[in-house]
Amino acid sequence: QVQLKESGPGLVQPSQTLSLTCTVSGFSLTSKSVSWVRQPPGKGLEWMGAIWSGGSTDYNSALKSRLSISRDTSKSQVFLKMNSLQTEDTAIYFCTRNNYFDYWGQGVMVTVSS
Amino acid sequence: DIQMTQSPSLLSASVGDRVTLNCKTSQNINKNLNWYQQQLGEAPKLLIYYTNNLQTGIPSRFSGSGSGTDYTLTISSLQPEDVATYFCFQYNSGNTFGAGTKLELK
Numbered sequence: 001q002v003q004l005k006e007s008g009p010g011l012v013q014p015s016q017t018l019s020l021t022c023t024v025s026g027f028s029l030t031s032k033s034v035s036w037v038r039q040p041p042g043k044g045l046e047w048m049g050a051i052w053s054g055g056s057t058d059y060n061s062a063l064k065s066r067l068s069i070s071r072d073t074s075k076s077q078v079f080l081k082m083n084s085l086q087t088e089d090t091a092i093y094f095c096t097r098n099n100y101f102d103y104w105g106q107g108v109m110v111t112v113s114s
Numbered sequence: 115d116i117q118m119t120q121s122p123s124l125l126s127a128s129v130g131d132r133v134t135l136n137c138k139t140s141q142n143i144n145k146n147l148n149w150y151q152q153q154l155g156e157a158p159k160l161l162i163y164y165t166n167n168l169q170t171g172i173p174s175r176f177s178g179s180g181s182g183t184d185y186t187l188t189i190s191s192l193q194p195e196d197v198a199t200y201f202c203f204q205y206n207s208g209n210t211f212g213a214g215t216k217l218e219l220k
Contacts, residue, residue, distance in 0.1 A: 035209075037158075045150075045158065045201055047209040061115070061208070094157055099205060100148060102169065104157035 002026035004034070004095050004105035011111050012085050018110060022078040022095030029053070029071050032098050034078045036069065038091040039107075046091075050099075051078055085112045116140050116204055120212035126220040133189040135215045137202035142182050146206035149178055149187045152214075153198045161200075162187060194219065 008020035022034060035050040049059040051069045059067050068081045078095060092107040117140035127133050137147065145165040150158040160169045162178035165185060175190040189196055197219055202212040 037211075044213045045152075045203075045211040047203075047211065050209075096157075100160060100163045100169075101150070101158070101203070102160050102163075104159070107157055 002097065002103045004097060004103060006093060006095050006105045006108040008093075008108055008110065010109060011113065012089075013114050014086055014112055016085055017081060017083045018085055018089070020080040020093055020095075020108060020110075022080070022105060024076045024078070024095075024097070027097065029073045029076060029078065034071070035096050035101065036078075036080050037094045037096055037101070039094070040088070040091045048080070048082075048093075087112050116143065116207055116210050118202060118204060118210050118212035120200075120202055120215050122215060123213065124216045124218070126218050127192050128220045129192055129194060131192045133192050133196075133217065135187040135200050135217070137180075137185040137187070137212050139183045139185075139204055141207075143204045143206035145181055146204055147178075147180070147185050148203045148205070149176075150201045150203060151196075151198045152201065158201065192217075192219075 003025045005023050012018050033052045036048040039045050049069050051057050057069050066082050071078045090112045092109050094107045095105045097103040119138045121136045149162040152158040161172050166178045177188050179186050199214045199216045201214045
């Protein structure tokens, strides 16, 4: 069955770089896209960016200068890297499949604090 | 960027009620809109894609409609398990979520 699972550090210091991994199973990254979506505590959802089945990427214009999404198809993993983190980047980070976001990971809480 | 306005932000309704949630966009999005349900502490769940297509496994009491800049999610008979926050999402130009409608039981 289709599964996605996020992993990464729960705490990041301000100005540092966040690195998250989304490990997928039940489908191939060469046939389906994966997006990252985040949600600050008690707030709404924000689409961050996507990596398409062909390997190209799209980013939210508000985050584009700080964000990079890549993948390792052999390991069925998608990576998110975002630099210059600030407290407002504290959020639950989700990875989700396909352009309809039909399957989601459980999310990983990331706190930006010194 | 396309702006999304969901209304109401909070809706109280009784079990069995017909419930309507609205999503208005700042420009025509050509029906490129999905609806998601997020229950407390969980990841969002896809309910409706491309305005009016019911995702597999979603109860038929959920339906979607709309065109242009105005879209609606309807729950025909509210059930206790429908208590959640509902988000619309447009993918016509960029990708934008609405701020959500929180649905609670009266």
